Amino acid sequence: MIEAAFRGRLGGFMLDAAFAVPGQGITALFGPSGCGKTTVLRAIAGLLRMPEGRLRINGDIWQERRRFVPPHRRAVGYVFQEASLFPHLSVEANLRFGLRRSGTTRIGMEEVVDLLGIAPLFDRPSRMLSGGERQRVAIGRALLSQPGLLLMDEPLSALDRFSKDEILPYLERLHAALSIPVLYVSHDIAEVERLADTLVLMEQGRVRAAGPIPDLLADPALPLLHMPQPAVVIDGKVVRTDPGYGLSEIAVPGGVLVVAGGLGPVGEGRRVRIPANDVSLGRTPPRDTTILNALPARIEGADPAGHQMTVRLRLGSDGRGAALLARISRKSWDRLALAEGELVFARLKAVALSGSARVPALTRVD
Numbered sequence: 593m594i595e596a597a598f599r600g601r602l603g604g605f606m607l608d609a610a611f612a613v614p615g616q617g618i619t620a621l622f623g624p625s626g627c628g629k630t631t632v633l634r635a636i637a638g639l640l641r642m643p644e645g646r647l648r649i650n651g652d653i654w655q656e657r658r659r660f661v662p663p664h665r666r667a668v669g670y671v672f673q674e675a676s677l678f679p680h681l682s683v684e685a686n687l688r689f690g691l692r693r694s695g696t697t698r699i700g701m702e703e704v705v706d707l708l709g710i711a712p713l714f715d716r717p718s719r720m721l722s723g724g725e726r727q728r729v730a731i732g733r734a735l736l737s738q739p740g741l742l743l744m745d746e747p748l749s750a751l752d753r754f755s756k757d758e759i760l761p762y763l764e765r766l767h768a769a770l771s772i773p774v775l776y777v778s779h780d781i782a783e784v785e786r787l788a789d790t791l792v793l794m795e796q797g798r799v800r801a802a803g804p805i806p807d808l809l810a811d812p813a814l815p816l817l818h819m820p821q822p823a824v825v826i827d828g829k830v831v832r833t834d835p836g837y838g839l840s841e842i843a844v845p846g847g848v849l850v851v852a853g854g855l856g857p858v859g860e861g862r863r864v865r866i867p868a869n870d871v872s873l874g875r876t877p878p879r880d881t882t883i884l885n886a887l888p889a890r891i892e893g894a895d896p897a898g899h900q901m902t903v904r905l906r907l908g909s910d911g912r913g914a915a916l917l918a919r920i921s922r923k924s925w926d927r928l929a930l931a932e933g934e935l936v937f938a939r940l941k942a943v944a945l946s947g948s949a950r951v952p953a954l955t956r957v958d
């Protein structure tokens with residue numbers, strides 16, 4: 593468990609942020625520019641001492657009343673927006689610099705090099721790396737310092753789209769292979785939807801909500817559902833693959849989804865992303881359609897969005913499955929006389945796998 597509470601004033605900015613999140617997986621600190629995400633990360637690293645603060649990381653107290661563990665005694669790895677490598681040193685020497693800082697070895701050089709695909713870069717001076725490559729080395733160096741907690745402050749924001757897409761699968765691999773909890777600052781919801789297990793939503797120095805990302809994306813009291821392009825993410829497992837058609841079946845709470853790709857061992861974890869604009873609703877099961885996914889679901893409620901409605905649903909005829917959103921026209925809502933509690937068939941035009949394999953938390957290896 594990671595329990596954090598910080599309160600205090602920095603110039604004209606008031607921070608009053610408290611959250612408790614699982615001590616494993618990736619927790620995203622998400623919110624608009626200036627809401628205090630970096631300040632919280634700095635307070636967790638001990639680089640900033642808030643007048644009132646309480647911080648407990650998986651049982652270890654790092655700050656409480658007069659107790660304040662200094663930054664060098666906190667087992668954190670910190671990855672910044674721009675990798676601060678030694679430009680004249682080789683990748684290997686930069687990585688060894690991380691290794692030297694610590695006595696115990698939880699993660700070794702070989703594992704880091706393998707996980708982050710660093711082998712081909714090993715002998716290069718770090719000034720000759722691309723932005724994405726530099727960031728991979730910076731992440732490797734942070735991991736080699738044997739952190740009990742990895743802090744990442746917008747690690748992809750200085751990269752172009754191409755480099756971002758190149759590095760995201762590596763972050764997903766880390767997520768799958770390591771048990772080190774990660775606090776990940778971002779203001780890019782696409783990144784957060786892809787990587788995070790838990791979301792801490794910040795607004796003006798405060799925590800508006802904290803919880804599993806699938807729940808927060810579909811919560812009508814929060815701004816995420818009211819964004820122009822809302823979406824849900826659902827975590828499931830491969831139950832069948834059909835290599836001939838390049839399809840896999842993913843069991844999710846309340847149904848089974850057919851998705852393109854995602855072929856892999858049965859039982860492996862997968863996350864899917866379903867944009868609300870790609871979901872339509874009908875009262876009867878569809879026939880003669882090219883749509884592969886049409887699942888029974890119950891309407892939980894609906895919120896007007898201009899001339900449209902954002903309909904909140906739960907998969908399964910009992911309405912107890914995963915949360916789903918549908919953006920439909922108000923006219924369709926009225927024409928079908930839809931209402932809370934009704935059973936409908938959700939037709940999902942697009943179900944995209946979000947990233948690569950996700951290993952369920954319980955089978956993660958240490």
Ligand SMILES: Nc1ncnc2c1ncn2[C@@H]1O[C@H](COP(=O)(O)OP(=O)(O)OP(=O)(O)O)[C@@H](O)[C@H]1O
Binds near residue numbers: 605628632779
């Ligand atoms: N040492 C300081 N003294 C005064 N004000 C500060 C200090 N540190 C941060 N602030 C202010 O606190 C606010 C929050 O800053 P912070 O960098 O934590 O936001 P953020 O959510 O990470 O933003 P961004 O996404 O733009 O990086 C800002 O208004 C910033 O100017």
